[in-house]
Amino acid sequence: MRKLFGTDGIRAVAGEAPLDANTIHAVGLALAHQLSGSQQHLRVLLGMDTRESSNWIAATIAAGLTEGGAHVENAGVVTTPAIAFLARKHGFSAGVVISASHNPWQDNGIKVFGSDGYKLPDETELRIEAEIFRRLENLAAPDAGPAPSVNEKYRKDYEQFLRGAFPGLNLNGLQVVLDCANGAASAIAPELFAHLGGNFQLTHAAPDGRNINANCGALHPDVVAAETKKLKASLGVTFDGDADRAMFADAHGNVVNGDAVMLLAARDMRVRGLLRNDTVVATTMSNMGLEAALRRDAIRMLRAPVGDKYVLERMQQEQASLGGEQSGHILFPHLATTGDGLLTALVVLDVVRRSGRALHELVADLKVFPQVILNVRVREKKPLDQIATVTDTIRDAEAELADSGRVVVRYSGTEALARVMIEAESEEAMHRHADRIAAAIRAELGI
Numbered sequence: 001m002r003k004l005f006g007t008d009g010i011r012a013v014a015g016e017a018p019l020d021a022n023t024i025h026a027v028g029l030a031l032a033h034q035l036s037g038s039q040q041h042l043r044v045l046l047g048m049d050t051r052e053s054s055n056w057i058a059a060t061i062a063a064g065l066t067e068g069g070a071h072v073e074n075a076g077v078v079t080t081p082a083i084a085f086l087a088r089k090h091g092f093s094a095g096v097v098i099s100a101s102h103n104p105w106q107d108n109g110i111k112v113f114g115s116d117g118y119k120l121p122d123e124t125e126l127r128i129e130a131e132i133f134r135r136l137e138n139l140a141a142p143d144a145g146p147a148p149s150v151n152e153k154y155r156k157d158y159e160q161f162l163r164g165a166f167p168g169l170n171l172n173g174l175q176v177v178l179d180c181a182n183g184a185a186s187a188i189a190p191e192l193f194a195h196l197g198g199n200f201q202l203t204h205a206a207p208d209g210r211n212i213n214a215n216c217g218a219l220h221p222d223v224v225a226a227e228t229k230k231l232k233a234s235l236g237v238t239f240d241g242d243a244d245r246a247m248f249a250d251a252h253g254n255v256v257n258g259d260a261v262m263l264l265a266a267r268d269m270r271v272r273g274l275l276r277n278d279t280v281v282a283t284t285m286s287n288m289g290l291e292a293a294l295r296r297d298a299i300r301m302l303r304a305p306v307g308d309k310y311v312l313e314r315m316q317q318e319q320a321s322l323g324g325e326q327s328g329h330i331l332f333p334h335l336a337t338t339g340d341g342l343l344t345a346l347v348v349l350d351v352v353r354r355s356g357r358a359l360h361e362l363v364a365d366l367k368v369f370p371q372v373i374l375n376v377r378v379r380e381k382k383p384l385d386q387i388a389t390v391t392d393t394i395r396d397a398e399a400e401l402a403d404s405g406r407v408v409v410r411y412s413g414t415e416a417l418a419r420v421m422i423e424a425e426s427e428e429a430m431h432r433h434a435d436r437i438a439a440a441i442r443a444e445l446g447i
Contacts, residue, residue, distance in 0.1 A: 003133075009119075011101075025067075035094055051241075057108055081244050082184075095112070097110070105213070181213050181240055189243075228249040233251065244341055246345050258326045259287050266322055308325065312331055315333065370424060376418045406423045
């Protein structure tokens with residue numbers, strides 16, 4: 001099992017293990033060493049979100065990479081998918097993003113993409129981890145100095161890619177609210193959407209290092225939904241801190257999540273001959289209502305474990321051209337190698353414009369089962385199937401709900417949390433079983 005890398009890289013409180021200076025420096029050294037086995041001239045591109053810790057972490061990992069023989073360049077504040085795109089386009093050995101995505105400002109993280117623009121396989125992360133731990137035994141990180149100077153051309157290249165993906169898109173007549181989460185989208189969205197016509201209202205686009213994701217962004221989609229309704233806008237879009245995912249709001253102030261986006265995208269792609277094998281890959285968290293709506297259109301839905309890299313793996317196995325997560329992380333492999341919130345926003349806006357229909361009309365028949373997700377903070381991630389009181393409670397819920405609901409209990413891949421998700425036709429049963437399972441986990445593992 002991986003000890004440092006979760007489902008989305010390394011993530012922790014900035015300055016504390018495993019995001020202390022020694023470990024970060026060791027990550028740079030280990031990554032450079034692993035890359036040197038397959039490439040002679042190592043080039044690594046850095047990018048970061050807007051947290052106040054991002055600069056020193058970038059400087060520290062750059063020092064380790066440089067000591068390991070890599071030439072390091074810096075794209076500055078850009079989105080996570082921008083680094084994936086740029087690493088592939090410009091032939092970098094790897095792309096490294098300093099970000100903790102939707103987490104609060106105190107946290108940060110390290111995400112790594114290979115030269116192909118994809119996240120590293122689990123086995124590669126395991127090799128890097130093993131080397132990190134070996135190096136930490138005798139390593140004291142030197143003073144890192146400043147991060148490499150920012151080359152603005154990389155951000156402009158990425159913006160040009162996004163515009164080029166929808167060359168004929170004109171949004172005149174639409175009023176759109178954009179919530180940038182005071183994160184990486186703040187550096188790109190204003191200029192990108194200014195070229196598309198329409199009336200765009202920017203919110204939460206003034207990062208100060210500590211306000212990223214603070215009561216805004218994709219973790220709080222009700223905020224953009226309320227603003228969209230208040231301004232009588234056509235729709236709203238909200239990103240997370242590193243803008244690899246997006247959530248939406250319709251003109252009535254209803255939240256439109258990743259499940260709804262997959263539904264409207266699947267239908268549009270099928271009509272245009274782009275939905276390979278009439279298949280969509282979602283995760284265990286996607287609502288049963290999505291599965292039912294897709295089935296009505298003779299589109300099958302498969303489920304993968306939570307985490308975009310696992311969705312992508314299943315998509316590749318099934319040769320699928322659309323997949324994603326309820327949280328708004330949507331994968332369009334014919335356009336990009338990873339989930340991209342800005343790209344997803346353009347896809348949705350393009351469908352709205354070409355169809356001539358409002359967002360709420362496009363997803364009106366998506367009837368979601370009542371769903372609740374409870375997060376339980378835990379002191380350790382002991383396998384849940386080894387805790388009898390927890391497994392008994394889960395088994396009771398599954399037996400009662402049978403075909404009228406679903407139970408998903410798992411650990412977060414990025415935080416010290418156990419997540420309890422229940423879907424059921426009966427809201428009373430849903431809340432009762434969710435509370436019982438959460439209480440059992442809290443009694444055994446809670447802080």
